[in-house]
Amino acid sequence: MARKGKGESESYRKFIDEQAKQAYEDLVKNQSPKKAFLGALLGVFLGLALLILFVWNGLVFYWMLFVPAAVIGYLACKFGKIYESKYANMVGVIGLLTNGIAVMTLYNFEALALSSIPISFFVTRYFAKLKLTEAQEKGIWRKEIGQL
Template sequence: MALVISFNTSVRREKLARKEKAESESYRKFIDEQAKLAYEELVKNQSPKKAFFGAILGVFLGLALLILFVWNGLVFYWMLFVPAAVIGYLACKFGKIYESKYANMIGVIGLLTNGFAVMTLYNYEAIALSTIPIAFIVTRYFAKLKLTEAQERAIWRKEIGKL
């Protein structure tokens, strides 16, 4: 009787192992297909030209907001980050960029805009000058598309050459 039970148990284990192997292979194929589709969608939707256009539009809107605040007597140094955030946000919405090189390009636009605002509106004040490098970081943060887990996995798989 013990021999029959052990034989049935080993047969069940083999069947279970084969079933798990088949499921894992189909799951891997599904993950590969999802990653490929997510990556193709990211590449298709990304447009550096539209991001640049959104950034230029953001420069005008952000500076208009900052000028409005300064003319009404609201001179707070944190308001120097408003144009940077607007530039990054509009670049992200228009261009849907996910690559760092394009986000850095938009960050430079935000940095130059902040430098212009410090020179003209804040007359080279020391605290205002210290916000210039931070404006690059703020603009870059808002310019880059927030990726889903599937999109991050797709980019990672593309980088290691498994896509």
């Protein structure tokens, strides 16, 4: 392999830096915690409607307890485009409370159903956080170390 000249590597580094800067600016511009909260509230209603529909029709599978959490997280991600953990945690708490209320009312305090309540926080948080590209991760990293 031929070695690149100094001018090529410098221009490539500038291109990568610009790409990371642009990706970070787009992330910050598009993130909206208020919209994520509204998406999570919409997800509460849709997720609970699905869970109630399943339970009333006799479909009592315990993995279905995570459907509201996944719907809440997915809609929060689509509406708010959140990438920061603090906002994903906020949405995770909404999913945790929703699942807790649903389990206590629909499943009459069954032990296995109660054990799913803490897990719903992580399911909601996983779906709430935006999946980042390599350029976006590089932009966040450069911002954290002060090179952006």
